[in-house]
Amino acid sequence: MLKDDLQPEREVLAAWGGLSKGSAGQTGKDSLAGKDDTIKPGGSEINIVSPDGILLRKFKYADAGSSGGYTQGYPDYANYIRGYPTDDTIVGDFNGDGKLEKAWFKDRGQDNFNDCQQKAAAGACRGIIQFSEKSIRKLVIDYCPMWMFKNEGDINCDGKDEIGVLPGWFTSACRDYYVFTYEKGKWITSCPPVSSSMNMREAGIVPGEKDTTNKGYAIIRESVDGYVGKYPNHKIPPEYPNLNSCSESQVVEYRVKLK
Ligand SMILES: [Ca+2]
Numbered sequence: 001m002l003k004d005d006l007q008p009e010r011e012v013l014a015a016w017g018g019l020s021k022g023s024a025g026q027t028g029k030d031s032l033a034g035k036d037d038t039i040k041p042g043g044s045e046i047n048i049v050s051p052d053g054i055l056l057r058k059f060k061y062a063d064a065g066s067s068g069g070y071t072q073g074y075p076d077y078a079n080y081i082r083g084y085p086t087d088d089t090i091v092g093d094f095n096g097d098g099k100l101e102k103a104w105f106k107d108r109g110q111d112n113f114n115d116c117q118q119k120a121a122a123g124a125c126r127g128i129i130q131f132s133e134k135s136i137r138k139l140v141i142d143y144c145p146m147w148m149f150k151n152e153g154d155i156n157c158d159g160k161d162e163i164g165v166l167p168g169w170f171t172s173a174c175r176d177y178y179v180f181t182y183e184k185g186k187w188i189t190s191c192p193p194v195s196s197s198m199n200m201r202e203a204g205i206v207p208g209e210k211d212t213t214n215k216g217y218a219i220i221r222e223s224v225d226g227y228v229g230k231y232p233n234h235k236i237p238p239e240y241p242n243l244n245s246c247s248e249s250q251v252v253e254y255r256v257k258l259k
Pocket residue numbers: 092093094095096097098099100101133
């Protein structure tokens with residue numbers, strides 16, 4: 001049912017938009033734009049379970065050497081999902097008028113990024129997506145000083161493409177993945193934010209996708225880390241380690257109805 005959602009072998013470039021080369025990144029290092037994603041031998045394991053704790057898939061993936069910190073020459077999965085696009089611009093029909101438009105993050109510049117780091121406040125750290133179709137309202141995301149984003153396609157079957165965003169941040173490996181949809185002139189989230197651990201991103205596990213067997217639903221894969229999991233009733237079998245961190249977590253897969 002859920003085929004091709006994991007992409008362990010795919011080679012990609014590690015680049016995320018909006019942060020110019022030389023500017024401070026998640027770990028205070030240089031931007032990773034343009035580095036090759038050369039997968040190291042070895043491996044790690046991550047388990048995908050149902051909310052009841054039933055094992056759905058056991059997944060091995062090449063260790064890219066990024067867990068626990070930045071390794072020169074490797075992608076930093078703090079801010080990136082293996083196999084995801086890295087373009088600065090996406091194209092889609094986000095307002096459902098039948099015409100394609102472009103979307104891109106407004107470049108706020110290094111001064112604004114420094115301001116964000118110093119103030120660590122929502123308003124100082126906003127990421128703003130703007131559109132070539134001027135009638136579409138800008139999409140403003142708090143605590144999003146850097147980012148990776150993607151056209152998710154029309155997941156909720158309302159004739160408009162959704163936008164998925166992984167905000168980059170500089171405090172930890174914890175992330176929420178957001179899916180936005182344009183509804184009556186406003187941007188809203190299609191579903192609750194999806195908790196995402198760094199090992200899940202490193203493994204290339206897709207956080208959310210259209211459920212092709214249930215119209216209007218999505219399949220969500222969420223880390224159940226003790227700090228970031230918002231579903232405390234989800235059960236992880238004791239034989240699978242869940243190390244209570246944002247970088248070593250297991251994944252629960254479930255279905256949600258989208259707005
Ligand atoms: Ca359009």
